[in-house]
Structure formats: structure tokens, C-alpha cells
Amino acid sequence: GESVGLHLPTLSVQEGDNxxxxxxxxxxxxxxxxxxxxxxxxxxxxxxxxxSNMDKRQGQRVTVLLNKTVKHLSLQIAATQPxxxxxxxxxxxxxxxxxxxxxxxGTTVTVRA
Amino acid sequence: xxxxxxxxRHLVMGMTNKKSLKCEQHLGHNAMYxxxxxxxxxxxxxxxxNFKEQTENNSVxxxxxxxxxxSSHLFLHLHTLQPEDSALYLCASSEGNEQxxxxxxxxxxx
Numbered sequence: 586g587e588s589v590g591l592h593l594p595t596l597s598v599q600e601g602d603n604x605x606x607x608x609x610x611x612x613x614x615x616x617x618x619x620x621x622x623x624x625x626x627x628x629x630x631x632x633x634x635x636x637s638n639m640d641k642r643q644g645q646r647v648t649v650l651l652n653k654t655v656k657h658l659s660l661q662i663a664a665t666q667p668x669x670x671x672x673x674x675x676x677x678x679x680x681x682x683x684x685x686x687x688x689x690x691g692t693t694v695t696v697r698a
Numbered sequence: 699x700x701x702x703x704x705x706x707r708h709l710v711m712g713m714t715n716k717k718s719l720k721c722e723q724h725l726g727h728n729a730m731y732x733x734x735x736x737x738x739x740x741x742x743x744x745x746x747x748n749f750k751e752q753t754e755n756n757s758v759x760x761x762x763x764x765x766x767x768x769s770s771h772l773f774l775h776l777h778t779l780q781p782e783d784s785a786l787y788l789c790a791s792s793e794g795n796e797q798x799x800x801x802x803x804x805x806x807x808x
Contacts, residue, residue, distance in 0.1 A: 594738075626801070627801055627802075628788050628799030628802050634796060684746065684794075685743065686743075686795075688740045688741040690740045
């Protein structure tokens with residue numbers, strides 16, 4: 586069954602505000618997590634990843650937070666722009682499964698002008 | 699844009715047709731994947747190839763037949779599909795954990 590999920594299927598954000606997208610996972614053995622962005626008509630594109638030995642990682646305008654205690658992952662987007670409108674997926678990898686990723690259903694983010 | 703290309707981008711086929719989807723990666727990766735993406739559902743992993751050897755078949759019906767002639771090319775042969783097989787089929791490649799996706803083939807089965 587699905588081991589990765591997102592709290593909300595849709596998120597509407599005012600341009601310039603910060604966005605927070607949440608993801609819950611159930612497999613405590615997962616040691617690698619990744620966020621993807623999928624725009625309409627395109628395949629998923631890598632945003633940021635984090636390993637289980639970290640609880641925070643920052644990229645350009647994005648921050649991923651990992652709370653292993655409650656098995657929760659979040660993606661924060663600072664100063665959300667119209668180009669951030671897309672579907673966002675979290676995925677997890679369990680070490681023993683080598684390259685296999687398990688994906689959540691996705692959150693559709695819509696940025697309001 | 700990405701190092702993973704897929705053809706065709708769109709395909710409409712009848713249930714009795716035979717067609718093939720093609721994926722090519724220019725990244726020098728050793729692993730390649732086929733995923734099915736249906737509306738409102740998580741990506742479903744179908745097949746995994748590692749160094750041209752199939753390492754995973756995720757209970758996929760036999761009407762889907764993968765082929766990996768070399769580490770840069772991956773095919774998905776389709777025959778006698780059902781309307782519920784209509785979806786976006788995504789190819790990906792990887793060298794480690796991070797997977798790089800192609801743009802997908804939008805398949806419609808009539």
C-alpha cells in the first residue's frame with residue numbers, strides 16, 4: 586500500500602506569500618526523501634532532497650524540514666511566484682530497496698496574482 | 699531541458715492495436731524506470747531496469763511488456779490494452795536515489 590501521503594490535495598497561495606506543503610510517511614525505515622515539482626505537460630522535476638540524518642535543508646527559495654519523530658516532511662517555498670504553480674510530490678526511499686521511490690499523491694499549488 | 703526524452707508525447711490507440719513507447723536517457727545512468735501516472739493517484743512504479751537487467755516488475759499485467767536493449771534505451775510494448783490503461787506514462791533514469799524524469803507519453807485507449 587501507499588506509505589507516503591500528503592495532507593492536502595490543493596493549496597491556494599497569494600503571490601509573494603510563503604507556501605508550506607506537508608507530507609506524512611509511515612515507513613520508519615525510510616532514510617531518504619525527495620520533493621518533485623510537476624508542471625502541466627511536463628514530467629516531475631527535482632526540487633530538493635534530504636537524508637534522515639538531517640532535519641533541515643535549504644535550497645534556493647525552498648526549505649525541506651524532516652521530523653522523524655512524527656514521520657512528517659514539509660516543503661516551504663519563500664515568496665511564492667506564479668511559476669511555482671504546479672503539483673508537488675514527496676517521495677521516500679528505503680535503503681534496502683535500493684533505487685525504489687514511493688510517491689505521495691501530490692498537492693496542487695495555485696498561486697493567486 | 700532534461701536528459702530523458704520520450705516518444706511519442708501523445709498516443710491514441712484502440713484496444714486491439716499494438717504500439718510501443720520509447721525512452722532514451724543521455725545522462726549515463728545505470729537504472730531506468732517506467733511509471734504510470736493516473737489522475738489523483740500517486741505515481742505507480744511499473745518496471746525497474748538496472749544495468750539492463752529487470753530488477754522489478756510491480757505486478758504489471760502482461761499486456762505491458764518492457765524491453766531494455768542497452769542502458770540508454772527503454773521501451774514499453776503495448777498490446778490489447780483496456781480503457782483504464784489510459785494515463786501518462788513516465789520514464790525515469792537514475793544513478794543513485796535521485797530520479798530524472800522524461801516528459802511522459804499521454805496514452806488514450808479507446
